[in-house]
Amino acid sequence: MNGMFKFRVSNAKLLRDMVAAISILVDEATFNVTPEGLGLRAMDPSRVAMVDFEWPKTVFEDFICTEPTKMCINLGELLKLIRRTVKDEDIELSMDEKTGKLQVKITGKYVRSFTMPLLEASEEEVPTPKIPFNVRAKAATDGLQGAIEEAGLVSDHVRIEADSEKLVLQAAGDIMGATITFQKGSTVLLDLEVKEPSKATFSLNYLSEIMKAASATSDIVTLEFSTDMPIRLDFHQAIGGKLAYYLAPRIESA
Amino acid sequence: MPQPWTIKHKPTSLKEVVGNREAVQKLVEWVRSWDKDVPKHRAAFIYGPPGIGKTVTVEALAKDFNMELIEKNASDYRTEEAVRRIAGLASQYRSLFSAKRIILFDELDGLTGSADKGGVKAMVEVIQNARCPIVLIANNAYDPRFSILRNYCLLIEFKKPTISEVMRHLKNICLKEGIHTDENALKFIAQRSEGDIRSAVTDLQAVAEGKKNITYEDVSWLGFRDRQEVIFNVLRMIFYSKTCSGAKHAASMAEVDPDMLLEWIYENIPSHFQDPHELARALDAVAKADVYRGRIKRTQDWSFTRYMLDLMTAGVAMSRVSSKPSGWVPFHFPTRISALSKSKEERVMQMEIGRKIRRKCHISAARAAKEVLPYLRIIFKNNAKMAAGIAKWLDLTPEMIYYIAEDEAKTEEIKRLIGI
Numbered sequence: 101m102n103g104m105f106k107f108r109v110s111n112a113k114l115l116r117d118m119v120a121a122i123s124i125l126v127d128e129a130t131f132n133v134t135p136e137g138l139g140l141r142a143m144d145p146s147r148v149a150m151v152d153f154e155w156p157k158t159v160f161e162d163f164i165c166t167e168p169t170k171m172c173i174n175l176g177e178l179l180k181l182i183r184r185t186v187k188d189e190d191i192e193l194s195m196d197e198k199t200g201k202l203q204v205k206i207t208g209k210y211v212r213s214f215t216m217p218l219l220e221a222s223e224e225e226v227p228t229p230k231i232p233f234n235v236r237a238k239a240a241t242d243g244l245q246g247a248i249e250e251a252g253l254v255s256d257h258v259r260i261e262a263d264s265e266k267l268v269l270q271a272a273g274d275i276m277g278a279t280i281t282f283q284k285g286s287t288v289l290l291d292l293e294v295k296e297p298s299k300a301t302f303s304l305n306y307l308s309e310i311m312k313a314a315s316a317t318s319d320i321v322t323l324e325f326s327t328d329m330p331i332r333l334d335f336h337q338a339i340g341g342k343l344a345y346y347l348a349p350r351i352e353s354a
Numbered sequence: 355m356p357q358p359w360t361i362k363h364k365p366t367s368l369k370e371v372v373g374n375r376e377a378v379q380k381l382v383e384w385v386r387s388w389d390k391d392v393p394k395h396r397a398a399f400i401y402g403p404p405g406i407g408k409t410v411t412v413e414a415l416a417k418d419f420n421m422e423l424i425e426k427n428a429s430d431y432r433t434e435e436a437v438r439r440i441a442g443l444a445s446q447y448r449s450l451f452s453a454k455r456i457i458l459f460d461e462l463d464g465l466t467g468s469a470d471k472g473g474v475k476a477m478v479e480v481i482q483n484a485r486c487p488i489v490l491i492a493n494n495a496y497d498p499r500f501s502i503l504r505n506y507c508l509l510i511e512f513k514k515p516t517i518s519e520v521m522r523h524l525k526n527i528c529l530k531e532g533i534h535t536d537e538n539a540l541k542f543i544a545q546r547s548e549g550d551i552r553s554a555v556t557d558l559q560a561v562a563e564g565k566k567n568i569t570y571e572d573v574s575w576l577g578f579r580d581r582q583e584v585i586f587n588v589l590r591m592i593f594y595s596k597t598c599s600g601a602k603h604a605a606s607m608a609e610v611d612p613d614m615l616l617e618w619i620y621e622n623i624p625s626h627f628q629d630p631h632e633l634a635r636a637l638d639a640v641a642k643a644d645v646y647r648g649r650i651k652r653t654q655d656w657s658f659t660r661y662m663l664d665l666m667t668a669g670v671a672m673s674r675v676s677s678k679p680s681g682w683v684p685f686h687f688p689t690r691i692s693a694l695s696k697s698k699e700e701r702v703m704q705m706e707i708g709r710k711i712r713r714k715c716h717i718s719a720a721r722a723a724k725e726v727l728p729y730l731r732i733i734f735k736n737n738a739k740m741a742a743g744i745a746k747w748l749d750l751t752p753e754m755i756y757y758i759a760e761d762e763a764k765t766e767e768i769k770r771l772i773g774i
Contacts, residue, residue: 143450146443147424150450229450303447330450348447351485 105133105165106194107157112185112206114317114339118153119182121313121343123175125151130172130221135165137341141226148348149306150226155341161190170221171195173202181214182206229346233324233332234295235262241321241335243288245311247280252304254278257350260325261299267292267323271304290320298327300349310345317343328352358682359559360552363527368414371407372523372551373515378411380510385419385456385487395508397481397488401495402512405552408491411512412458422449424457427464434472437480445484455486462492462500474503481506514549517541523551524558528568535568542573556586560684585610586685589618592667593626594674601671605663612659616643616666617688623670625686629677639669703757710748727758734759734768742771 109115122129125144132139137156143149157163181204185191189208196203196215204214247269251258255273267289269280282289310333318335325331334344365371368378387393400408416423424444441457449455481488492500495509521544528535547554561572591604608615620640627633643666650658704727708719711726734741745755745768752774756765
């Protein structure tokens with residue numbers, strides 16, 4: 101077994117929400133634990149979406165890591181264990197050197213300690229997609245989430261379009277359609293920078309899952325996209341660190 | 355850690371793919387046609403015998419065309435839901451990293467029975483709506499299970515490469531590995547493989563283990579092997595299975611009879627069990643299996659076979675506590691069998707002489723060869739006159755006389771005394 105690690109978060113809810121946000125894309129997640137912090141980059145099985153997560157060690161109450169290690173765990177199982185945690189509970193993850201298992205210690209009104217297996221880490225290094233973004237929009241997470249839900253009422257995919265004035269979500273189902281417009285400078289669309297007008301179509305299933313899960317961790321999201329290129333949704337983290345998703349565009353029939 | 359050559363020397367570009375020029379061209383044209391519009395067939399169905407480079411071709415194609423390859427094996431698409439969730443989505447969306455993607459369903463033959471019916475149905479739906487190329491691979495596209503699927507696919511047949519094509523590939527590998535080879539040796543391996551490049555490369559690696567020079571002698575033992583690849587996999591499963599049932603199951607896949615499998619296991623145990631205690635236990639299990647083999651032979655009570663099988667598979671697998679050989683350990687053909695076959699001519703000669711003796715002495719040929727022949731040898735070597743008398747009485751041929759006397763001059767003397 102290589103290096104050991106131990107880290108503690110004083111607000112268990114933070115960890116719970118983050119694990120939930122990652123688990124929408126991957127069941128088995130391989131985290132990189134380094135002396136600088138915790139990170140993960142992973143794709144869903146269909147390779148349509150990717151999550152890019154980073155928590156520097158400043159997010160943690162305590163953070164000990166002697167050498168870079170991979171920590172692969174089943175997120176569903178971990179989520180089960182920490183689902184009942186609340187805000188003022190304290191949670192500590194560590195590797196038990198003797199058994200090679202992950203120890204999850206939750207301290208609240210009482211102390212509970214779980215062990216769970218560490219899985220074989222995946223060797224795949226997921227690179228960061230290199231995309232020349234032409235649109236950059238800053239939005240309130242809850243407002244955008246609402247709009248995505250509404251578009252989901254009529255279709256399973258949505259076209260996101262932007263020009264210098266506005267951001268438009270256009271959903272066309274078999275029988276129904278929806279157009280949702282955000283004017284620049286409104287309470288939902290806080291900022292909009294457009295190098296050139298762009299549009300691309302994305303899966304509403306993924307978008308709504310992502311918005312739902314990530315909104316628990318963030319109030320502001322930055323969307324970046326270009327015509328027929330992947331979109332990047334960067335959820336601003338007040339406590340520091342990064343939670344961003346990439347989503348591939350739908351192939352439009354010619 | 356040594357890597358299997360089938361992976362180390364895998365073609366990385368279509369140019370390096372062995373054989374099947376026309377089929378590869380057809381595939382390339384089909385993939386190119388996607389640039390213009392969605393073609394008539396949204397999927398290509400590549401079929402052909404194992405080990406001829408079907409999967410490798412698709413991988414090389416993806417690399418050459420800078421496409422993201424999403425590779426799925428049978429286990430990933432057993433159920434309807436799995437096919438929809440993974441391939442259904444993947445075929446509608448672009449790649450995050452490159453402009454295009456291609457989806458590969460490999461080893462379609464692995465789908466079994468009714469449990470996978472939903473999988474095939476979902477696959478047809480995925481193909482009908484696909485917005486990127488999908489490639490299916492199976493050994494036999496004309497299997498009834500794929501009848502619906504075939505209608506939606508461009509069928510591309512991959513044929514076995516010719517012997518000279520396989521040889522060229524083997525030669526390239528030898529060049530890269532810095533190994534000198536006899537032309538005949540390569541030809542022999544290529545012929546044995548019957549167009550199966552993967553097994554040819556595996557064979558080459560097995561014979562080249564620790565050598566810088568390969569001669570025809572080195573490869574001749576391959577002549578006895580019958581679909582070595584299958585037996586290699588079976589052995590690997592038996593030796594490294596963690597459960598009894600896994601090891602027993604492996605034996606049922608072997609295409610050789612239990613006696614032969616026992617020889618294979620016996621031959622390869624020492625190199626795969628490095629801990630002496632585990633090795634002792636494994637050999638003990640094989641020894642007990644051999645006891646049962648003896649009882650089966652003697653009593654013809656074939657119901658003992660199960661004990662023999664369980665001991666030599668599960669018994670061996672369970673001998674391993676923790677140790678694992680470091681690195682890749684090759685499997686070897688049972689030396690006992692090749693030794694037997696080398697001595698085959700000698701045994702035939704002995705039996706022929708035995709039959710001559712049988713006729714005169716009224717004992718079995720086997721017993722004659724075993725008990726009488728050594729005495730004849732002493733006589734033939736020391737007393738030409740007496741030998742001539744016996745040879746005449748037994749009606750031995752000159753070859754037989756030479757075999758017994760083991761000496762040119764003595765043979766001539768005996769022949770002269772008989773008058774032949």
